[in-house]
Amino acid sequence: MAIYSFWIFDRHLGNCIFDREWTLKSNQSSGTTNSKLNEDTAKLLYGMVFSLRSISQKLSGEGSHNEIRTISTGKYRAHILCTASGLWFVLLSDLKQEDLSHVLRYLYSEIYVKTVVHNWFSPVDFAESDSEKRGQGFRKIRNRNFLASVERFLGPMVN
């Protein structure tokens, strides 16, 4: 089992509010968290999911929900959870992982909701003004509890 990176996009589509990338399989604490260097990658990843998501919704016909779940390429697989409130959770893994939706659901309901949403001292909307919406935002989740829980939960899956 190997995962490569984990991303969260908020409802102001295109704003990446959290990213975590592991660079060494052998080391769970390697890589970057909320890195400036990942901004462009985040935009590309966002664009890929955005386009394929619109396609999948258009192809499903009227009135039925068709959320995108995974996208596979030759080298990796992206697992996606889109919530009705507009949050996207994206996890990149190797091709051996068929379906990690339970992992994404856990990240959402047990980690994001409990350490960010239930914490009144943390914002839930990471764009503070209109100019920070539509992919122009730069604010990230910095809650210590959140960061620690993500490491604890995803760390063992890195290699």
Next chain:
Amino acid sequence: MSANSASISASSAGPKKSLKTFGDDIWKNKTAKINAELFTLTYGSIVSQLCTDFERDFKKVNSQLYAMGYNIGVRLIEDFLARTALPRCDSLAQTSEVISKCAFKIFLNVTPQVGNWSNNKDAFSLFLDENPLSDFVELPMDAAKELWYSNILCGVLRGALEMVQMDCDVWFVNDVLRGGQSTEMRVKLNRIMKDEIPAGED
């Protein structure tokens, strides 16, 4: 209405069930229970403190309760979606069912009746036969004219619906505490907000 019993596929894997059994299930199995009286008393102390702070200006108390509710709603929706994994609703009729049979059931263990639909189906009422917020409460004379005791609920609904891109007005039209026949909350949909798209796409 037959469309009301239309079932939404509850979770990605689960079989199709009616919203009612779905809501009951989550309430029974996935929700930690607390003492209702503690909750009622906590809310009572908040309202009475606000009345004192605003020197019995009940209009201000109403709007403060609404604002507090809004802030709760924008957070509570995430909790709700995490528990239920419901997708966006296709129609307001479905929204009303989800609110009464799932949301109120899970968070307050009551199931308000939905009714009083407007002609063009953009507004409906929720009739709260039981209201856990207002158990034991008797409003004093001066408050009975202007105070909407449970106004926090309106704010919660508004905040939560806004997060799923529905811009709604929510207000009380009647309250048994004010001598009305029933406790009636009105929800009116103004518009469905468009999802934002990234810069350079429009």
